[in-house]
Amino acid sequence: xxxxxxxxxxxxxxxxxxxxxxxxxxxxxxxxxxxxxxxxxxxxxxxxxxxxxxxxxxxxxxxxxxxxxxxxxxxxxxxxxxxxxxxxxxxxxxxxxxxxxxxxxxxxxxxxxxxxxxxxxxxxxxxxxxxxxxxxxxxxxxxxxxxxxxxxxxxxxxxxxxxxxxxxxxxxxxxxxxxxxxxxxxxxxxxxxxxxxxxxxxxxxxxxxxxxxxxxxxxxxxxxxxxxxxxxxxxxxxxxxxxxxxxxxxxxxxxxxxxxxxxxxxxxxxxxxxxxxxxxxxxxxxxxxxxxxxxx
DNA sequence: CCACAGGACGGCT
DNA sequence: AGCCGTCCTGTG
Numbered sequence: 001x002x003x004x005x006x007x008x009x010x011x012x013x014x015x016x017x018x019x020x021x022x023x024x025x026x027x028x029x030x031x032x033x034x035x036x037x038x039x040x041x042x043x044x045x046x047x048x049x050x051x052x053x054x055x056x057x058x059x060x061x062x063x064x065x066x067x068x069x070x071x072x073x074x075x076x077x078x079x080x081x082x083x084x085x086x087x088x089x090x091x092x093x094x095x096x097x098x099x100x101x102x103x104x105x106x107x108x109x110x111x112x113x114x115x116x117x118x119x120x121x122x123x124x125x126x127x128x129x130x131x132x133x134x135x136x137x138x139x140x141x142x143x144x145x146x147x148x149x150x151x152x153x154x155x156x157x158x159x160x161x162x163x164x165x166x167x168x169x170x171x172x173x174x175x176x177x178x179x180x181x182x183x184x185x186x187x188x189x190x191x192x193x194x195x196x197x198x199x200x201x202x203x204x205x206x207x208x209x210x211x212x213x214x215x216x217x218x219x220x221x222x223x224x225x226x227x228x229x230x231x232x233x234x235x236x237x238x239x240x241x242x243x244x245x246x247x248x249x250x251x252x253x254x255x256x257x258x259x260x261x262x263x264x265x266x267x268x269x270x271x272x273x274x275x276x277x278x279x280x281x282x283x284x285x286x287x288x289x290x291x292x293x294x295x296x
Numbered sequence: 297c298c299a300c301a302g303g304a305c306g307g308c309t
Numbered sequence: 310a311g312c313c314g315t316c317c318t319g320t321g
Contacts (some may be wrong), residue, residue: 225303246301297313300321307319
């Protein structure tokens with residue numbers, strides 16, 4: 001993708017030649033919790049210490065308008081965050097050729113991009129996701145940020161960054177409970193406290209093979225197979241995982257394996273059938289199954 | 297009031 | 310190894 005980055009007259013950046021980027025599908029497909037729609041093809045997100053505004057008035061292919069980033073920062077950080085170096089056209093082609101329903105799922109979720117998000121925020125978010133629904137996860141993450149994060153601002157807009165691990169590691173469990181994480185509060189505190197001790201960070205995880213990285217994350221309380229895979233995938237550390245929640249299980253049973261398939265069977269099948277695009281297939285299937293309530 | 301949704305964990309076999 | 314009750318919160 002030959003992206004061109006220019007400064008617009010109104011202080012926004014204009015990124016041209018962007019392909020396969022649908023803001024709705026990317027931000028609503030369940031991978032992130034702090035992006036909100038503020039207009040047609042327009043979103044506001046809180047990432048690290050910034051409030052970023054993104055729009056693509058022309059749709060999935062065309063120009064991206066970015067507010068509150070310099071050109072240098074876009075090249076250094078946001079290119080990677082939005083995975084703009086990956087050719088999703090190729091991925092969609094390969095997966096579409098596998099079978100007709102996958103083709104339909106890929107078409108349904110066209111323009112999804114797998115974001116490479118902050119590791120710690122992703123870890124906490126997906127600990128919260130256990131036995132929980134997306135609107136609730138968003139509410140709890142938001143509440144944790146307003147309670148424990150630092151104030152950030154852009155013009156008249158104000159918000160809060162997500163706190164760093166030592167802050168939540170030291171949090172009082174009764175105070176954290178006000179953020180409505182329920183039985184997961186002790187996991188948030190416990191996992192935050194163990195990161196240093198077990199030397200768990202994106203650098204160490206990236207160097208390990210995927211299976212070992214997953215097992216290491218599972219040493220943290222509140223993290224099982226599914227949450228570990230989500231953390232590895234959505235923080236951009238691994239792309240050969242297949243997070244299997246109820247929706248993915250349902251659609252895999254419906255499409256390929258029949259009722260009663262075990263999680264291990266699903267993972268084995270997915271690895272051999274989807275090959276190198278395993279994680280992308282998971283995202284298209286999850287979004288398709290959930291939005292269409294497949295299997296319910 | 298009750299039923300239900302949604303993964304990790306621990307106790308059981 | 311696999312099965313299953315329990316954990317919290319919000320919604321219908």
